[in-house]
Amino acid sequence: MRRGPVTRALGEHPIGAVFVTPYVVFLAAVFAYPLGFAVYMSFHDYFFTAPGAIVERPFVGFDNYVTVLSDPAVRRAFANVLVFLVINVPLTVVLSLGLSTALNSAIRWRTFFRVSYYVPYVTASVAVVGVWLFLFNSNGLVNSILGPLAPDPSWLVNSKLAMPTIAVYVTWKQLGFFILLYLAALQNVSKDLYEAASMDGAGRWKSFLNVTVPGVRPATTLVVLVATVTGANLFTEPYLLTGGGGPDGASASPVLIMYQRGIEQGNPDIGSAIGVLLVIGVLIIALIERRFVGRED
Amino acid sequence: MRLRFVGLLLGAFVFLFPFYYMLIGSLQAEPDPTVAGAFPEPGNLTLHNYGEIDKAINLGRSLVNSGIFTGGVILGTLVFGVLAGYALARLQFRGRGLVFNLMLLIQVVPFQLLTIPLYVLIVRSYGLADSYGGMILPFLINSTAVFVFRQYFLQLPAELFDAARIDGASELSILWRIAVPLVKPALLTGVLLTFIGPWNEFLWPFLITKQQDLQPLAVSLSNYLTTVSARAANPFGAVLAGACVLAAPAVALFLIFQRRFISANISSGVKG
Known part of the structure; x- marks a missing residue:
């Protein structure tokens, strides 16, 4: 087939560009622009105004970052989210790999297990937060089974245990997704390798x-990276399980503080x-994780 | 072998027990946190808590709001997502690779981090606070669903499209008359996968709906949990009743179509 200059410039089916336009506009409006806007706001003295009001929003350099830090x-x-990740990520990897191997x-x-x-x-x-609150309440089922072994103060109102309890909750909540990822990956491990291993005793x-x-x-x-990003996004659980990051900020997450400073205040x-x-923090952690988990032996 | 089975069984218990306990707790007039309370006499069960939560947050209205929010996202994903998925799979045009890479890149941008700028734009600049439009907009097209649609369109034989094009059919009619009917399973998968996002979403609708009669169930239930429940006679019972209502549609859809959920998430998970 001979290709004319129009075909070369726009491709064989230029109508395709029309088909993807709504999606591209959506990505630009909901992801790209807000991302740039967030960076812009962080370097300016930005405050809420009535719609349409024209006000000056001076450039303030790193002032906002100094305030934040x-x-x-x-x-x-x-620091709390680091505690969360240190518990949640390894627990997720070990449990989902173990359960998917057994399931495989x-x-x-x-099907029932899956x-x-x-x-x-x-x-x-x-x-599910509702039922966890009920289970891990001071006189909830978990403590009534533990009897004298129950922690005091109880799980979610104990400043040492609140964040670990949330980390365990999120592991439990997300584990099924990671088990499926591992199940898919296990299908690609060659059976010959297992046979060779058993031949070697x-x-x-x-x-x-x-x-x-x-x-x-x-x-x-992939599991480590997805679990890290999910953990960095933590909001609903500290907001509801520990009544807004309590006790005394012991389970506050960055997104929770972001909401309080950015919108409430x-x-x-x-x-x-x-x-x-x-x-930036997530990117650094992800790079470190890649170095350790992704390395080839 | 037996040990492995016991381990799996123990795991299943840990995963399922909270759901059983949620249901039992929602049916008890008095909260009973003892071990015996987990196995109540059937005669002691009541629907009283469902009435209580309905009085407090208007379950029907909240469910309608959740339904409109979820329905809007599903509609947007079906219309615009199918168009995009088809173009990315079957049409050669300039910029296709760029759009595809953008779609993959989007998957790693954590939504929560866009919360503040989106809030400023949608609530302050566009004045869309307390509206379904503002609720739906950030979720309008589910990128994972676009990816699934693309995968299914890719699997169709090329001759089908060539023949239709030689007959002079327009791309829109090829998509509508030939391609879409052949990928109906993909549409179902896309709908299911899209459903759990907005139905379960909390942070975004929580931020932009202050009017109670516009709040989806996840928001009105959490407001009840954080503010009103302390004053209620049996707060856990009412909260758990609301939780059952919120969980039921997603769990039911999942149980009916579990095969589709699982295969869709595998394909979306291993792509990266």
């Missing part, structure tokens, strides 16, 4: 360590600066 509540929130070889009740692990993932956090545990773990490494990288410039710092 010298705010103890913000520093606390970033189990024949009985396979479905039951996935149910929390499709349910609204607001709904490797037991089940040895072949898990030497065949399964390296075989699903790309999936592990009406300082969107400060809120944006927290958001930008959070993105």
Whole structure:
């Protein structure tokens, strides 16, 4: 087929550009522009005004960042999210890899297991938070089973246990999704490798360590990154489970502080600066994780 | 082998028990946090808590709001997402690679971080606070669904499209008459996958709806949880009743169509 100059310039089906236009406009309006706008606000003295009012919003350099970084509540929130990640990410990887490996070889009740692990993932956090509050209440079921072993103050009102409890909750809530990722990855691990391992006399545990773990490494990288991004976005759980990041800020997350400073207290410039710092933090952590998890042996 | 099965069973118990407990708790007139309370006599169960939560937050209205919010997102995703997915799969045009890469990139931008600028734009600049439009806009097209649509369109045989084009059919009619009827399973998958996003979403509708009669159930329930429940006679019962109502549609859809949910999430998960 001969290609005319128009075809060369616009492609064979220029109508395709029309078809994707609504989607591209959507991406630009809802992702690209707000992203740039957030960076802009973080470097200016930006405040809410009546619609249409023309006011000066002077450039203030790093002032907002200085304010943010010298705010103890913000520093606390970033430290809290690190505690969250240190518990949540390894727990997620170990449990989802373990359960998916067991599930991969189990024949009985396979669908039942898969479905039951996935149910929390499709349910609204607001709904399951209700039952966790009931379970982990001072005189809830968990403490009444533990009896004298129950922590005092109880889980969610204990400044040492509030964040770890939230980390466990989120692990439980998201685990089904990660189990599915690992199940898909396990299908790609060659059966020959397991046979070779058992010929060499490797037991089940040895072949898990030497065949399964390296075989699903790309999936592990993905699981670690997704779990990290999910953790950095933490908001609903500290807002509802611990009554707004309590006790005394012990379970506040950066997004929660961003909401309080940016919207409740009406300082969107400060809120944006927290958001930008959070993105940078996540990127740094993701790069470190990639180095450790993604390395080739 | 047996050990593995016991481990899986234990896991299933940990995952399912809170749901059982949610249902039981919502049906008890008095909260009973003892072990015996988890296995109440059927005679002691009542729907009283459902009446209480309905009085406090107007369940019907909240469900309608959740439905409009979710329905709007599904409609937007079906109309604009199918168009985009088809173009990305079957049409050669300038900028296609760029749009595709943009779509993948979007998946890693955490939505929460866009909260403040979106709030400023939608609430302050466009004046869309307390409106369905403002609620729907940031979720209008689900990128994962676009990706799923594209995958399905890619699997159709090329001859089908060539033949229709030789017959002089326009791309829009090829899409509507030939391609869409062949990818109906993809549409169902896209709808299911899109459903759980807005139905379960909390932060965004929470920020932009202050009027109670516009709040989706996730928002009105959480407002009840944080403010009103302390004054109620059996706060947990009412909260759990609301939680059951909120969880039921998503869980039911999932149980009916679990195969589709699971395969869709695998394909979207391993793409990256």
